[in-house]
Amino acid sequence: MAALWLKLRAVPGWLWPLAIGAVLLVLPFLGLNYGATRQIELTLILALIVLGLNLSLGYAGELAMGQVAMYAAGAYAAGLANKAGVTDIWLQLLIGGGAALIVGLISGIPGLRLGSWSLAMTSFFLILIVPDVLSIFKEETGGRNGLAGIMPATSFGQMIDGRTYYVLIVAIAIVVFALIRNLVVSDHGTALRVLKQSPVLASSMGISVFRAKLTAYAIGAVPAGIAGVLFANLDLFISPEAFAFSFAMTVLAASIFGGSASIYGALIGAAVLQFGMNQSTNFSKFGLIISGAFLLIGGVAFTGGLSGLVRSLVRKADIAAKRRVGIEPVPAAPADVERLDGALLRTDGVSKAFGGNQALSKVSIEAAPGAVTAIIGPNGSGKTTLLNMISGFYRTDAGTIELDGRPIQGLSSYRVARAGVSRTFQTPNIPEKLTVFEAVQAGCYATERASVFASVLRLPSFWRARRENRAAAERALALVGLSAQRDEPADSLPLGNRRLLEVARSLAASPQVVLLDEVASGLDEDELEVLESLVRRLRDAGMTVILVEHNFQLVLRLADDIYVLAQGAVMAHGTPEQIESNPRVMEEYLGVTAETNAAGGGDHE
Ligand SMILES: Nc1ncnc2c1ncn2[C@@H]1O[C@H](COP(=O)(O)OP(=O)(O)OP(=O)(O)O)[C@@H](O)[C@H]1O
Structure with missing residues (x-):
């Protein structure tokens, strides 16, 4: 049993969500009915919005709830483009994603510059003004009556039917999740996790607190914008009601319940809330209360949400399986110190x-x-x-x-x-929730050579930097004699080893x-x-x-x-x-x- 578990764990982690994505892709062809298909579409749209929130809340530690405004920006940009004759979904995605990014930057820069709770307040305000902004531009947006008459989307001149549109939503969600996953598992993602716990530590490691938080918030805007485009083309009608404050609470509840410090937590939380809400016929009346209940359960019953719970169970199973099979970490030979160029x-x-x-x-x-x-x-x-x-x-x-x-x-x-x-x-x-190795590798950030862009798209400079940073972290760990503890949680080390870990990090x-x-x-x-x-x-x-x-x-x-x-x-x-x-x-x-x-x-x- 233990051996089988370890074999399964040796499978690259990204294959599991990809397999789920593949199953979702083929479901309608296996006879899934319209109602269930629509629930999956809405779940994925919600998951994309939650994904953006998780990036700033769960990773960068910034409670910034403006995603619903970015979702609205994406939806209305797509709707207006559509009415202007741009029915091509790819062009709309570009326009909607860009519009959301601009809203993210405009609200993020002042919010983050002012520090403290400013971004939370700015983004909260952003949600509240959505209906007013739509009313001001009533002629174009339809105001409170909504924007009707959106034409069905096309792709390179071809009409997209209902089933194809479902496949498109699933495929886009898979790609966006994969790209954001690339970001969070890169050194930039680790930098965000360090930043969330200690801005002082982060800046001592060469991380610009302002820039990193803005990056997380602004990048998080893009999936929300994409979700807006997908939503506008799903119902071919959008109105301010879809972007109300209660929906912002649903997004927050999904993030907390699923686990904000996990990208898959966004999917789990969105699925629970979407299907949960669907079961409640009175949702429109009690939406806020239902979201609040999920928020409370997620926040109080298990810190880290459902994904945190799964992660800790998996870690326990790993430790038990390794113990049963008898795998002991092999200490690395003490490393030589290479020639260093000090400075006066x-x-x-x-x-x-x-x-x-x-x-x-x-x-x-x-x-x-x-x-x-x-x-x-x-x-x-x-x-x-x-x-x-x-x-x-x-x-x-x-x-x-x-x-x-x-x-x-x-x-x-x-x-x-x-x-x-x-x-x-x-x-x-x-930093908590990092392994010893990750904590030391995070020290390499001061000389990080792969940009966020290169990390998201896994360009050659990302692979080169990753190879070099890993080697530097292994060397630094060996220098302080902590190689055998490389996979242990960094915050579980006793005081003496914590000091040595700090030295290793500073040398990385x-x-x-x-x-x-x-x-x-x-x-x-x-x-x-x-x-x-x-x-x-x-x-x-x-x-x-x-x-x-x-x-x-x-x-x-x-x-x-x-x-x-x-x-x-x-x-x-x-x-x-x-x-x-x-x-x-x-x-x-x-x-x-x-x-x-x-x-x-x-x-x-
Ligand atoms: N942020 C701060 N605000 C106000 N006073 C401070 C601050 N940091 C240090 N001090 C004061 O400056 C003086 C020097 O403190 P510092 O911590 O540098 O001493 P130290 O030699 O490092 O002491 P220790 O050996 O206890 O660490 C102390 O009087 C301390 O109270």
């Missing part, structure tokens, strides 16, 4: 105040390639603030920060990451400078050994390593150069020997007397 990082007179608190005052440091530069000092002395300034999270009040002579102060954090500066966080920032993009913020705390002896040897190998390979660390003995063993911060200023600078023999540093600021240090009690925490 220099801060000159950097200052930062938070209100009246002068956290940093005229700090000048230099970190050379092929050297470990340590920054130490008591709690609150400004070490993390300095790292945050270097990595672009805080703006400098004064002073400059240069990378190989190029100023990087003032750049946003994702640009600093792309310039070659990578970092770890004091509290490991581990082959940065020039790596900022390690207290990576040693919480590591056991074996893990500390792995880390120490890794830092040495990185340094020997030419990387610039900046180490913020409380473990003084580790700093003495690893550092080539040490800066001691006190109350936001550099109070000493020198080699480990110089720092160790500086009594003021040892006693006054690190609280280590000559005797405790000799006894090895150098960790001042």
Whole structure:
């Protein structure tokens, strides 16, 4: 049984939905009646709209419900084009998809620029104004009476009959789902998932939060627009009622019930709601209540919706089957560190105040390639603030920060990451629902070479980037000794391994400078050994390593150069020997007397 399960799991995951699509395609030819065929058509139209919502809500974490307005834009663009004589469905799809994309961009740019809940509010407003906009252009749209007299669609001059139209809807849905799937399984999809959980982590990995969210929202508009075109040509009549607020609730309920963080969740949710609503003869009266009930059940009973439930059952079955068959992960041999090109990082007179608190005052440091530069000092002395300034999270009040002579102060954090500066966080920032391997591969985003377009269409640059990123992630995992855990959920790792995972992620993009913020705390002896040897190998390979660390003995063993911060200023600078023999540093600021240090009690925490 276990062996059979593993064999089935070895089948590429995309084959299952494709098989379902193939079955749907042939159903009318096997005698499916008109009523059921229509339900499938409406389900697929709803699924396309939900798919767009899932992209922004489930992947990018942005509650943006404007899909119904984009659906309306697609439908009316197609209807009006049709009345102007454009009956060709392919041209209409282009026009309707384009119209929806424009609505997505127009509402997304200000909504996202303003931040916080603005996009949710903008898109909510967008749904409410649909009937008013249609009334304003009553002459063209028919206002509240709707747009009637749409001619049946054609394809390259040929009339499309009912059955062919069904096949067309199914085929278009398969293609759109496949393209969006390509996006979500690409590095851009992983970037969205990271972004949803931690914009700070995302930007430290070179992801532009604004651009990624806008991409998800705007791309999500296109399936909704396509759905609108398909709907307009299905009934040959559209009216504002079809795009009302209650329908927006249905879309949201389908997304939550099916599982917003899954593209197939869109299909599951749409099917449940479409067929569920059909069973309720009173739907028109109680539509909002029914949608609300699905929303509650989906949100409360199982987080992640039905698709999340299925996914977790499959994962459990995988683990059980592997245990029964006796498959153990094979640890990879420790990887060699390739030659690295570090860069000289220099801060000159950097200052930062938070209100009246002068956290940093005229700090000048230099970190050379092929050297470990340590920054130490008591709690609150400004070490993390300095790292945050270097990595672009805080703006400098004064002073400059240069990378190989190029100023990087003032750049946003994702640009600093792309310039070659990578970092770890004091509290490991581990994205949920990613495997260890995916979390490390996500680190490659700073040097991502495949565009969203190339990823969706799987152009050669996508395959090349994927090969390279996978190899880089495998290498980074092997460097920190986590290859055996590659398929485990990243957030299930114990603290020590989480720190090593952060280091691996920060190395995946082959940065020039790596900022390690207290990576040693919480590591056991074996893990500390792995880390120490890794830092040495990185340094020997030419990387610039900046180490913020409380473990003084580790700093003495690893550092080539040490800066001691006190109350936001550099109070000493020198080699480990110089720092160790500086009594003021040892006693006054690190609280280590000559005797405790000799006894090895150098960790001042
Ligand atoms: N975002 C912030 N807003 C206000 N004050 C801050 C902020 N970040 C840091 N500070 C203040 O700046 C000073 C330096 O803090 P910082 O975290 O850089 O010290 P640290 O040396 O890294 O300390 P630790 O070793 O405890 O991490 C502290 O007084 C801290 O309270």
